[in-house]
Amino acid sequence: MDRSLRTRLEARFADRLTGPVRQRHDATEIRVRPADVVEVLRALHDDAELEFVVLADLCGVDTGTHMQVVYHLWSAKTPDWLRIIADGMPREDPRCPSLTGLWPGAEWMERETYDMFGIIFEGNRDLRRIYMPPDYTSFPLRKDFYLADDAARSPGGGVRHMEQTHVPAQATPRVVRRTVKA
Amino acid sequence: MTPNAQTHQHPSLDDPRIMLDDQIGQFEAVPPYPPRTEREAEFYSLRDGEMFVNMGPQHPSTHGVLRVVLKINGEQVVDLDPVLGYLHRGVEKLCENSDYHHIISQVDPLEYVSSLFMEWAPVMAFEKLLDVEVPRRAEYIRVLTGELLRVSSHVLFQGFMALDLGGLTPILYSFIERDEIVETLAAITGQRMLFNYFRVGGVNGDLNHEFMSRLGDWMSRATKQVEANVGLLNENEIFVRRMRGVGVLDGDTALRMGASGPNLRASGVPFDVRRAHPYSVYPELEFDIPTRGAGRGGDSLDRYLLRQDEVRESLRIIDQCLHNMPDGPITARLPRLLRPRPGRAWAAVEAPRGLYGIYAISDGTDQPFRMKIHDPSFVNLQLVGLLMKNNLIADTMAVMSSLDPIMGGIDK
Amino acid sequence: MALTPDGPGEAVAPDPVAADAPPAADAASDAGSALVAASTRDVAQPIVVPNTLWTSVRADAYRSEAQADTHLRELEGSHLALSDTRRWGQLEVIPTKADLLVDLIRMNSLWPLLSGLACCAFEMMSAATSKNDMDRWGMFPFRASPRQADVLIVAGTLTTKMAGPLVRLWEQMPEPKWCIAMGDCTCSGGRYKRSYATIEGIDRLMPVDVYVPGCPPRPEGLIYGMMKLGQLVKEQRGHWPERRVGPTVPADI
Numbered sequence: 136m137d138r139s140l141r142t143r144l145e146a147r148f149a150d151r152l153t154g155p156v157r158q159r160h161d162a163t164e165i166r167v168r169p170a171d172v173v174e175v176l177r178a179l180h181d182d183a184e185l186e187f188v189v190l191a192d193l194c195g196v197d198t199g200t201h202m203q204v205v206y207h208l209w210s211a212k213t214p215d216w217l218r219i220i221a222d223g224m225p226r227e228d229p230r231c232p233s234l235t236g237l238w239p240g241a242e243w244m245e246r247e248t249y250d251m252f253g254i255i256f257e258g259n260r261d262l263r264r265i266y267m268p269p270d271y272t273s274f275p276l277r278k279d280f281y282l283a284d285d286a287a288r289s290p291g292g293g294v295r296h297m298e299q300t301h302v303p304a305q306a307t308p309r310v311v312r313r314t315v316k317a
Numbered sequence: 318m319t320p321n322a323q324t325h326q327h328p329s330l331d332d333p334r335i336m337l338d339d340q341i342g343q344f345e346a347v348p349p350y351p352p353r354t355e356r357e358a359e360f361y362s363l364r365d366g367e368m369f370v371n372m373g374p375q376h377p378s379t380h381g382v383l384r385v386v387l388k389i390n391g392e393q394v395v396d397l398d399p400v401l402g403y404l405h406r407g408v409e410k411l412c413e414n415s416d417y418h419h420i421i422s423q424v425d426p427l428e429y430v431s432s433l434f435m436e437w438a439p440v441m442a443f444e445k446l447l448d449v450e451v452p453r454r455a456e457y458i459r460v461l462t463g464e465l466l467r468v469s470s471h472v473l474f475q476g477f478m479a480l481d482l483g484g485l486t487p488i489l490y491s492f493i494e495r496d497e498i499v500e501t502l503a504a505i506t507g508q509r510m511l512f513n514y515f516r517v518g519g520v521n522g523d524l525n526h527e528f529m530s531r532l533g534d535w536m537s538r539a540t541k542q543v544e545a546n547v548g549l550l551n552e553n554e555i556f557v558r559r560m561r562g563v564g565v566l567d568g569d570t571a572l573r574m575g576a577s578g579p580n581l582r583a584s585g586v587p588f589d590v591r592r593a594h595p596y597s598v599y600p601e602l603e604f605d606i607p608t609r610g611a612g613r614g615g616d617s618l619d620r621y622l623l624r625q626d627e628v629r630e631s632l633r634i635i636d637q638c639l640h641n642m643p644d645g646p647i648t649a650r651l652p653r654l655l656r657p658r659p660g661r662a663w664a665a666v667e668a669p670r671g672l673y674g675i676y677a678i679s680d681g682t683d684q685p686f687r688m689k690i691h692d693p694s695f696v697n698l699q700l701v702g703l704l705m706k707n708n709l710i711a712d713t714m715a716v717m718s719s720l721d722p723i724m725g726g727i728d729k
Numbered sequence: 730m731a732l733t734p735d736g737p738g739e740a741v742a743p744d745p746v747a748a749d750a751p752p753a754a755d756a757a758s759d760a761g762s763a764l765v766a767a768s769t770r771d772v773a774q775p776i777v778v779p780n781t782l783w784t785s786v787r788a789d790a791y792r793s794e795a796q797a798d799t800h801l802r803e804l805e806g807s808h809l810a811l812s813d814t815r816r817w818g819q820l821e822v823i824p825t826k827a828d829l830l831v832d833l834i835r836m837n838s839l840w841p842l843l844s845g846l847a848c849c850a851f852e853m854m855s856a857a858t859s860k861n862d863m864d865r866w867g868m869f870p871f872r873a874s875p876r877q878a879d880v881l882i883v884a885g886t887l888t889t890k891m892a893g894p895l896v897r898l899w900e901q902m903p904e905p906k907w908c909i910a911m912g913d914c915t916c917s918g919g920r921y922k923r924s925y926a927t928i929e930g931i932d933r934l935m936p937v938d939v940y941v942p943g944c945p946p947r948p949e950g951l952i953y954g955m956m957k958l959g960q961l962v963k964e965q966r967g968h969w970p971e972r973r974v975g976p977t978v979p980a981d982i
Contacts, residue, residue: 160445161594162663189588190575191665192674194689205676205689207663209593216594216663240575243699251409261356266405266728267926268890269348275410275925282414282923374894375844377873382846382891403891404847407924414923423920426886429848492858510848510945725847728888 137163137215143184151175153222164218169204169231172221177237179208179217186210187217193234193244195252197278202229202254224254226277233258251276346371346386360398366390370710374403378481378714381724385701385713392709397702404728412688417443417517417655420688425511427692428726431470433463433502434668435726436515439688441596441664442677443517446657454645455519456598461638462502462514464631465532468539469498470669471624471631472546474721478621479550481718482559490546497535504528517655519648532639539632547625560617564704564716567614574703575696578671579627580720583619585611590667602637604630617719624721627669656683670694670721692726835879835905836959838867842878844898846885849912849945853884856948863952866959875901880958881935882951886914886921887928899935907962909954910937913944920944 136158144156144165151174154166167175179187187208196203202224208217221231233256234241245256246265253274256262264271273280346369352358363369367390374382382403388396408427412420424439425432437459444451451459476491499509504527506514514521550556566576568586581588589606591599607626609619657679665674671693680686697720704716845853857863857871872878875898887895899908910931913919918929931937938961941954 159660160662162661164661188572189577189672191672192663192676192689192691194676194691196678196687196689207674207676207691211593214594216665218661218663237573238575239573240696240699243695244575247695261354263354263357264402266402268402269350269353275407276413280410280925282410282925374891375898377843377871381850382885403888403894404886405888405890405926406886406921407926411921411924426848426920429851488854489859492855493860496855496858496860509947510851 136161137213140213140215140217147178147182147185148175158215161214162216162218163213164220166220166222169221169224172204172206172219173232173234173237175219176206176208176234179210179219180237184212186212190234190238190241191216193241193248195248195254195276197226197252197276199278201226202252204231204248204254206234229254231256233262235259250274253277360386360388360396363388364390367395372713378718380477380718380722381727383698383722383724383727385717387710387713389710394705394708394710394713397705397713399698399701401698401724401728404724406729408729409688409690412685412690414684416683417657417685420685421515421517422511422513424690425513426725427690427729428668428670428673428694428723429510430473430723431466431669432511433459433466433514434666434673436512437463437666438664438673438675439677440515440517441666442662442675443655443657445662445664446660446677446679447517447651447655449518449649449651451519451597451649452646453598453643455647455649457638457642458520458524458647459515460597460599460602461635461642462505462520464634464638465498465502467669468628468631468635469495471628472543474624474669474718475546475550475621477721478718479556481714482556484550484556487546487549490549494542494546497531501528501531501535504531516648518651519646521648523647524642536632536635536639543625543628543632551622557618559712560621560715560719563617563708563712564719565614565616566700566704568611570703571700574699576671576700577696578668578693579620579623580615580671580697580700582606582608583610583615583623585609585613585615590665590672594665596664596666601641602634604634606630617715620719620721654683656681665691668693670723670726671697673726690729692729694720694722694724694726695729698722698727832963836962839879839907839955839958839962840870840872840877841868841880841882842875842898842902843871843873844881844883844895846883846887846891847914849884849914852945852948853882853911853951856951861948861952863955866952866955868955875899876903878902879905880907880909880955882909882911883915883931884911884945886912886919887931887934888926889928890926892928892934895931896934907938907958908935909939909941909951909958911941911951911954912946913942916940916942 138158140163141156141158144163145152148165148167151167151171152165153168157164176187179185187210189209190206191209192205192207194205196205201222204221204224206219206221208219210217224231229252231254233245235245235256235258242259242261243265245259246262248254249256249259249262250264250266251274263269267275347361348357352361367388370387370389372383372385372387374384384400384403386398386400387394388398406426408423412423415423420439421436424435427435443449472491472494476488479487502512502514503509505522505525506512507522508514566580566584568581568584571581571584572586572588576584577588577590585608587606587608590596591604592606607623607630609615609623609626615623659679659681661676661678663674663676665672667673672691673693674691676687676689676691677685678687700720701717705713708716845851855861857868863869868880875881879902881899881902883895899906908931910916914921914927915931918927921927922929928934939954939958941951943950946954
């Protein structure tokens with residue numbers, strides 16, 4: 136948990152962040168609007184103090200109400216991972232600018248996100264399906280795509296579970312607290 | 318489409334006895350629909366003298382079901398388009414519908430050669446969600462078994478590299494090593510391949526006598542064996558000449574392409590998650606990060622030799638683990654059903670093929686809300702299109718196998 | 730930001746390939762009582778799943794006794810060519826020594842097709858390399874081309890995208906050919922039975938002769954399966970009239 140990173144980010148991107156900078160364990164998380172993604176990541180990449188050169192992950196998330204694209208970056212200048220959440224895309228027409236101008240290796244990761252969620256990356260030269268056959272019509276990882284026997288969340292319901300597990304009432308209590316020094 | 322380009326025509330099938338089905342379109346190299354993206358239009362249009370060759374999903378290369386469409390001009394590959402998805406099993410969707418324990422067995426078959434690493438990152442992410450501290454003995458066992466599997470994976474890579482270039486013997490040597498290592502791991506995990514050994518908060522079983530005796534036997538021969546395997550092919554002129562200068566990748570391009578692991582380190586960039594973002598007990602262990610090709614860029618031979626260097630470093634680590642193995646419990650005390658508080662966690666480990674990361678979102682129930690698997694081979698395979706420009710067809714295999722892709726991880 | 734998943738809203742129309750999974754809802758709910766009471770387990774008729782991915786236009790495509798409409802029709806009509814499954818004419822004669830010899834030759838030199846899809850491929854390779862050597866029984870050359878292979882060892886999960894090429898491989902193999910389903914994913918779908926992108930067992934697409942369960946099966950297991958196939962070859966003497974496509978499980982499972 137790098138406090139100095141938090142102050143640096145808040146100072147640098149004060150107007151771009153749509154939420155507070157959160158930190159937990161060894162990850163720092165910022166939220167931006169999808170339209171600002173390329174600018175923010177370019178600044179993170181080029182800035183001499185921040186120097187986030189490694190794009191570790193690019194993924195999509197369907198929160199049920201809207202879509203997100205989440206990026207993970209690494210820098211040699213800070214011991215934390217940086218997570219950038221581009222939040223607030225509507226579920227009917229999710230669009231996000233593409234990162235391929237900055238990191239050409241994001242092309243396939245964006246293709247995968249499009250294939251699984253339907254998020255259109257504007258600027259990606261090759262936005263076609265990568266896993267499913269090209270004439271597939273659904274987007275499998277969306278929350279309204281149900282597996283054939285998804286008992287818990289499907290409107291059909293009633294399919295027999297293979298094993299009935301005991302579901303306790305409350306969340307798992309914290310048994311051993313990991314001491315994290317900032 | 319460029320001017321003066323000739324469009325590819327479907328062959329006319331005059332004789333109905335030759336083709337029995339009318340779904341031949343799906344097996345043509347060229348898709349039977351108009352191009353949907355810029356890149357597709359650019360790739361699937363032919364100039365004078367070019368043609369498509371389809372290296373179909375079934376081919377003698379043992380990396381798995383990967384389809385590569387080559388656009389060739391004579392013997393020279395002008396462009397190539399990998400088609401994935403022939404092993405897409407929907408692991409991420411299945412993980413969203415599995416308990417946290419079940420996920421460990423779901424992610425095993427991703428990179429089946431190094432499946433302990435595939436379990437390591439999810440387990441680390443869940444431990445962050447649950448704020449669990451792993452006992453030191455469990456961490457040391459994780460590192461020990463992980464490095465053992467890394468040695469196995471790299472030794473297999475050497476065999477497959479030779480097999481793809483035509484040499485049928487080194488793969489037998491690799492499999493001897495691999496069989497010994499997996500039998501050693503089977504002594505504690507019970508399985509030869511998809512181990513299902515790591516647990517949230519530790520590991521499943523403690524070291525036992527059979528494991529230690531097998532490991533001791535193997536370690537006493539390991540260094541000499543590694544040198545012998547190295548000497549098998551390093552001096553072979555045909556092997557070296559087929560790989561030297563083929564598929565040169567420089568460090569900046571590799572970083573921009575998102576490459577990681579030995580492919581990145583063979584281009585001169587010393588990025589290894591074990592040192593860049595240390596996890597587990599790696600800060601306490603002494604090992605170096607070998608790199609090759611700094612300044613000039615790495616070719617296939619550098620990628621091949623680098624993995625041998627990494628095997629030596631892994632042997633050092635295994636030695637230190639055995640010497641410094643602490644006593645204690647092998648798993649943290651956790652309830653049987655795990656329900657972490659809502660939150661997000663990212664954890665990454667250095668798998669034999671690169672940075673393997675898991676982004677887990679918990680919503681308070683006993684199943685994760687989202688589990689994104691970032692696989693290193695997936696990102697590394699993009700390099701193949703970049704490195705194969707203007708090489709010969711025979712170099713396709715040299716480049717592709719030097720990147721060491723495993724289709725289970727690529728297709729998830 | 731609500732992380733709760735969508736409530737029971739309208740479901741997207743399930744993809745046609747997802748409908749491959751047999752709707753077990755009603756069968757399973759009264760299976761609970763049926764299992765207890767069932768004393769006689771009569772095997773139900775095999776569920777012959779229509780092969781929607783690739784259908785041969787010939788109605789008797791999967792019967793090896795078929796006199797197919799091929800370019801060899803005239804040759805087969807004359808009695809110069811010996812069909813593989815005809816034994817010295819149309820009479821059911823007592824198998825002769827020549828048959829036994831031919832079957833022994835076939836059994837001891839089954840050439841597999843290199844069709845390793847996923848993890849099981851590694852155990853197949855391990856069965857073929859030094860420690861568990863399949864070459865002892867003649868199965869050394871893993872042919873790359875289906876035209877030269879006898880046995881299709883399907884090792885690894887079969888996905889819907891790969892199903893087309895795999896069936897094409899099977900159809901390209903010349904008779905006599907056999908199929909081994911190696912690993913849980915090919916026998917029944919295995920750990921991916923609930924997935925939207927996998928085929929639950931290759932016996933929905935092609936007739937399987939030997940099932941080798943395991944995840945992955947040990948190399949010794951695969952070798953046992955190959956030995957069983959050898960026995961099958963010898964005993965069946967080339968008559969394969971009952972090769973069905975489709976899983977053969979009792980109705981209450």
